[in-house]
Amino acid sequence: MSTLIPPGMTRRLVVAALAGSAADLAGLGLIASAAWMITRAAEQPPLAALSVAIVGVRAFATSRGVFRYSERLAGHDVALRAQAATRERLYEALIPSGPLSHRGADLLSRMVDDTDAVQDLLVRCLLPAVAALVTGAAAVVIALFLLPAAAFALLAGLVVAGVLLPLGTAAASRRWSARLAPARADLAARVADLVHGSADLAAYGAKGEALAAGMAADDQLAALERRQARVSATAMLTGVLAQGLTVVAIVWICELSGTGPVATAVLALMSLVAFEPVLPLAGAGERLTGVLAALRRLADLRTVPPAVTEPAKPAQVPDGPLTIAVTGLVVRHGTRPPALDGVSFTLAPGHRVAVVGPSGAGKSTLLSALMRTVDYESGNITINGVEARDLASDDVRRLMTGLTQDPYVFQASFKDNLRLAGPEASDADLANAVRSAHLDQWADRTGWDTPLGEDGRTLSGGQLQRLALARALLFDPPVLLLDEPAEALDERTADSLMTDLLDATHGRTTLLITHRLRGLEAVDEILVLEDGHITQRGTHEALVSTNGYYRTLWQAEAMLHS
Template structure:
């Protein structure tokens, strides 16, 4: 439980439990005092003999509403805070983790549905169980003083409704709960495929098959939910029958013992009300099975091994102008041959270095190693002489970051997406980043509130890359890393973007990964990376006249443009 409740919320949880218990006890006191008052008043005693009961009815009726409101307020507050904390910790666990095999829709289902289990555990299982236990115990103790035989009958009914039925529903629903979450994730994945891939499905004539698969997933989920609903309905019926039979048994015992009408009414109605907090425990038992399954999935997700090893005692991040030195770097993915083998380079303040090479040469792996999203096997990466592995990964990424492939755009306004890189940025700083990235469509503040739609679908490829570049320039890290900024753009857009990018990075320490050579005359050094090795290094003027990969690619690119 301590892993679910954030620090500082335990007191709120205790208050919620106390308030819920007090509300149920007030309900028990209300019905007991009201039963006594009505039956005693029928005997026409002096009014003074009823005054205490009248005050008790009013006090219990008023306090019951107050305590119930307090319980709802405190209980939902702690549940929502615990849920938010769980999601936050899940994000923190996933960000540095190794690549996951789960589909995006499955991860979304776990992030939304499974984290709801934390709220259900507190609001629908834990708090009701505490209130039911205390209220049932108080009802049995009162009955024990009035008529011991009736107390044992009430105890038996409460045990059936509060213990046996929840255990039974938990066992019956276990086979449903283990299949419901995967079914929901499958349906979410099918729906996501239909929504996001509708154009591709229509183009390839696969729309009917995708719809059929989605319908089949929906029918499977509906069948499972109907089965679980039958368990719930059966448990509810059994609980109500137990409640009724218990009240009948209490009345019969009272009649057999010759108990007066006042005690009989109090015992019968109190027994009826004692079941009010107990009956929901049957559905709580059913819910508990699903909650535990969801928590196991969250635990498995959070236990995904991190992509990089964090130091036990991170060093303080270096300050001032940053010099990054890479020496004999070796990076290997699993048991495959090294993706990088003996790579060395230096990024001094203000220096711009471009890395070119064929696909699969290890260019993106180099950026991943610099940003500490993959571990390196041997060699060194130092920042002002401090080994990168001695720094917290977040500290390294705050010093070296920038534009990665496939930048994400949220369904929000243009300016909100840009502010992700600088939440405290002024309007002048935002405008400067927009001008540097040549985002002409948003150069006017009047256009900043334009919604970009889901996944930035209203943006063209060039606009998306320019927005990502504006983010990187606004964040302004000491070392700017740019990974294929012109990838998948048409020739005219890519040429324009590269020209603006090289102009915007003038005087910034920059490492640029690119397939395009046009404009690289402006950078200070070019590295040619092939099969994980640096095969050439120098300026554009030197490499374009020296036999090798760079000259061949430059000649081919020049012929294309002529």
């Protein structure tokens, strides 16, 4: 529990619990004093005999609203802060984590629905339980002074409604509640597949099968929710029966003991009201089972091992022009053969190095190792002599970062997507980055505030890559890393983008991952990476004149463009 409550919020949670208890106690006092006043007035006493009760009714009625408002204000403040803190911790756990086996919709379900469980735990389980305990105890104590036998009857009814019934609903829901959250996540994932893959499903005639799978997931979720509804309805019915039978028993005990009408009315109505904060506990017991299952799902995400190991005491970030030295680098994914095996090269300040090679050669893995998004098994990556593993990974990415292979476009305006790389950048800075990426004419024609749509579906492939390049240039890291910037583009667009990119990176320390050779005459060195090894290195002219992968690929490209 202590890990869910944000620092400094414990006192406010206590205030919420006390305010909620005070509101229910005021309601109890309101009914008791009103019952006494009405029955006593029927005996036509002097008006002065009712003055205290009149004041009490007014005081309890007013204070109940004040206390309830205070409880809602403080309780929801703590709950919402706890929910936000839980999401923040989840973000912090997911960002440095390795590859996840969870589907995107499942992660979204955990991020949205399961984090709501923190709010439910505090607002719908903890605070109502405290208020019910305080109010029920106060009612029993008052009844004990008025008629001990009635107090025992009231205690028995409260135990049934506030203890046995919640335990029963929790036990009944435990059998299926652990499947409810995964069922929601599975339905969300299948709906996402239907929405995002509708064109492909229709093209290949798989729409019916996918729709049937989605309907099956919906039927499974509906069946679980029907069970939940039956448990809730049964719990509500049982609680109301316990309340009614307790009041009848108290009235019967009062009749047998010869209690006067005033005490009988006070005991009966007070007992009736004492159940108000207790009856919701049955639903809280049922909800608690689902909350605990959701919290376990969140804990499962937070235990995902990080992709890289952070140093206990990060070294100081090196200054000045940066020299990146890679020596004997070995990177392995799981138990598979090394993706990189003994890679060594140096990236000097102001130099541009291109890495080419066939698919699966380890090019993107090399960039991931440099950006500290994957750990390396052995070897070294040094930045001005400082080992990259001795630096915080965020510090490394501030020094070396850039364009990833699959840039993501958020459902926001073109300007806001640019500001991802420079939140404090001025409009002039944005314009310069867009101009360097040769996207300025499109931006002026379309509009800087134009929403780009989900996943950038309103952009062509070339525009998407140029937007990503503009981001990288706007961020302006000391070492610019570019991963397959012309991937999946047509020849004309790819050639144009590569020409603009090489022009924009002139004089910048740049590492370019590419499978295209056109324009590489402009870089200082080319590394040929095959099966995790550097098999060739040199300038474009030297590699073209030497037998090997580079010359073969150059000849193939020349034939393609002839």
